[in-house]
Amino acid sequence: MARIQDMTKGNPGKLIFFFALPLMLGNICQQLYTMVDTIIVGQGVGVQALASLGAADWLNWLILGISTGFSQGFSIMIAQRFGANDMEGLRKSVSMSYLLGGIIAIIATILSQLTALPILKLLKTPENILPGSLIYLRISFSGILIVMAYNVFASILRALGDGKTPLIAMLIASVINIILDMLFVFVFHWGIAGAAIATVVAQVFSGLFCLKAILKISFLKLKRSDWTLNQYMIKRLIQLGTPTAFQNIIISIGGMVVQYVINGFGFIFVAGFTATNKLYGLLEVASTSFGFSMATFTGQNLGAKQLTRIKSGVKTGAIMGIVTAALISCMMFILGEQIVSLFVSGEPNEIEQVIAVAKTYLMIMSALLPILYLLYIYRSALQGMGDTITPMLSGLIEFIMRVSVVLILPKIIGQSGVYYAEIAAWTGATILLMSTYYLKIRKLSQSIDYHI
Numbered sequence: 181m182a183r184i185q186d187m188t189k190g191n192p193g194k195l196i197f198f199f200a201l202p203l204m205l206g207n208i209c210q211q212l213y214t215m216v217d218t219i220i221v222g223q224g225v226g227v228q229a230l231a232s233l234g235a236a237d238w239l240n241w242l243i244l245g246i247s248t249g250f251s252q253g254f255s256i257m258i259a260q261r262f263g264a265n266d267m268e269g270l271r272k273s274v275s276m277s278y279l280l281g282g283i284i285a286i287i288a289t290i291l292s293q294l295t296a297l298p299i300l301k302l303l304k305t306p307e308n309i310l311p312g313s314l315i316y317l318r319i320s321f322s323g324i325l326i327v328m329a330y331n332v333f334a335s336i337l338r339a340l341g342d343g344k345t346p347l348i349a350m351l352i353a354s355v356i357n358i359i360l361d362m363l364f365v366f367v368f369h370w371g372i373a374g375a376a377i378a379t380v381v382a383q384v385f386s387g388l389f390c391l392k393a394i395l396k397i398s399f400l401k402l403k404r405s406d407w408t409l410n411q412y413m414i415k416r417l418i419q420l421g422t423p424t425a426f427q428n429i430i431i432s433i434g435g436m437v438v439q440y441v442i443n444g445f446g447f448i449f450v451a452g453f454t455a456t457n458k459l460y461g462l463l464e465v466a467s468t469s470f471g472f473s474m475a476t477f478t479g480q481n482l483g484a485k486q487l488t489r490i491k492s493g494v495k496t497g498a499i500m501g502i503v504t505a506a507l508i509s510c511m512m513f514i515l516g517e518q519i520v521s522l523f524v525s526g527e528p529n530e531i532e533q534v535i536a537v538a539k540t541y542l543m544i545m546s547a548l549l550p551i552l553y554l555l556y557i558y559r560s561a562l563q564g565m566g567d568t569i570t571p572m573l574s575g576l577i578e579f580i581m582r583v584s585v586v587l588i589l590p591k592i593i594g595q596s597g598v599y600y601a602e603i604a605a606w607t608g609a610t611i612l613l614m615s616t617y618y619l620k621i622r623k624l625s626q627s628i629d630y631h632i
Contacts, residue, residue, distance in 0.1 A: 185199060187199070187341055187480045187481065188481055193497075195493075196477055196496060197500060199341065200470050200472070202346075202347035203346070203468075208462070215459070218230065220361045220375060230451045231447040232372055233312075233316060234450050236316045236320075238432055240316075243324060243327075245429060247284075250284055250421035250422075251281065251328070253420035253563075256564060257416060257417060258335075259480050262339060271399070276413045277417060279407075281329070285325040285328035289324045300313055316376045323383055330386050334349070345390060345393040349387075349389040352386060352389055356381065360377070361378045422568075423568035426572050426575070427572040430572075431575050431579065434582040438598065449595065451537075455535075456545070459542060463508060466508065467556040467557075470500065470504075470553065471556035472560065474497050474556075474564060477490075478564030479566075481493070490561070494561045494617070505550040505553040512542060512543070516543065520535055545599075548607075551607055551610050552606045554613075555613060558613035558617045559609075565620065570613065573612060577608040581609075584604070586598055589601070
């Protein structure tokens with residue numbers, strides 16, 4: 181049974197933390213099996229295969245970003261309807277989310293399969309790793325509908341305050357993925373293709389588990405009338421989802437520009453960057469969890485018109501985010517080199533070069549990690565309050581900062597200039613998001629009679 185959580189009552193800090201906690205555990209599982217993918221490929225196939233995964237990363241993230249962007253946007257309306265106790269509107273928003281999610285997934289599947297090879301060539305992917313990157317993307321993109329289904333189902337559950345069911349779903353997917361990884365790569369010797377197939381199969385099980393939980397929620401039993409097309413609802417869901425998806429697209433395009441520059445330094449540099457990028461997800465794992473928690477918290481409390489609780493919750497969330505980021509940074513400073521070495525096998529000289537690149541990049545990101553956590557807290561707070569335009573603009577700021585730094589700084593200080601593109605992107609976006617949040621809170625305080 182889904183675990184519904186009303187976040188309009190009780191201690192805000194406690195609610196945010198304990199809602200985020202299972203999401204963190206779920207994200208850790210997701211990142212661990214992503215790391216296992218990379219470790220198995222890096223150890224079982226080699227540095228060239230590791231670089232192939234890295235060259236495919238941002239294009240793969242682009243499609244994933246579209247899926248998560250729209251599903252997060254859809255969940256805003258669901259959380260607000262639930263907070264306002266509007267069960268009819270809640271069911272209608274869920275049914276229209278299903279329809280829109282399916283349509284978007286089909287379009288994304290067709291476009292991604294058609295453009296995968298041209299984009300890899302446009303990014304000047306080294307010839308020796310291009311075939312591996314392409315096959316990984318072909319297989320991954322075949323599961324876009326599955327990814328969209330999981331994200332929509334998980335977003336609905338989170339909007340209702342249930343972060344535990346997606347956690348269990350991710351645990352199941354993690355175990356399945358790891359087992360299939362080892363089977364397909366080490367036993368069947370399918371290489372990169374085996375890792376991609378394992379991930380798609382695992383995602384099927386996580387989606388079905390979340391769907392099963394949704395079907396048990398009595399007030400989400402959809403009636404025939406709920407499936408009647410509602411133009412206002414569809415338009416509003418698109419308005420909420422499009423900016424978030426576009427924000428992710430902009431970020432992805434900026435990442436692909438970075439990848440273009442990285443590719444120019446050769447496959448050893450690509451492999452080193454890939455090793456750290458696979459840890460990136462682990463670095464930000466708690467930030468995304470706090471983000472989901474914050475979006476649900478602010479969405480429900482805005483629906484209930486409890487502005488004071490929103491202000492208290494965001495302040496507490498920001499403090500928790502900074503402390504968590506500091507703890508993760510310390511762990512990376514101590515264990516970072518040992519962790520990145522797990523991804524690499526091959527000639528000793530190659531291993532040494534790859535680890536040197538990965539370690540330098542990891543240390544720089546870890547030192548400034550609190551900025552990333554503030555970015556997620558304030559971006560998600562605004563999204564939960566129905567403002568998806570500012571987060572979209574923050575994605576544009578990320579793009580400008582990331583691309584400017586990666587195109588200019590390496591020409592001044594060499595390839596190490598690439599390391600600072602991500603930090604610059606975080607900083608620019610965070611300044612915009614924090615400024616907008618406090619302006620929005622002040623405006624709401626002056627114009628509407630919200631209560632505690």
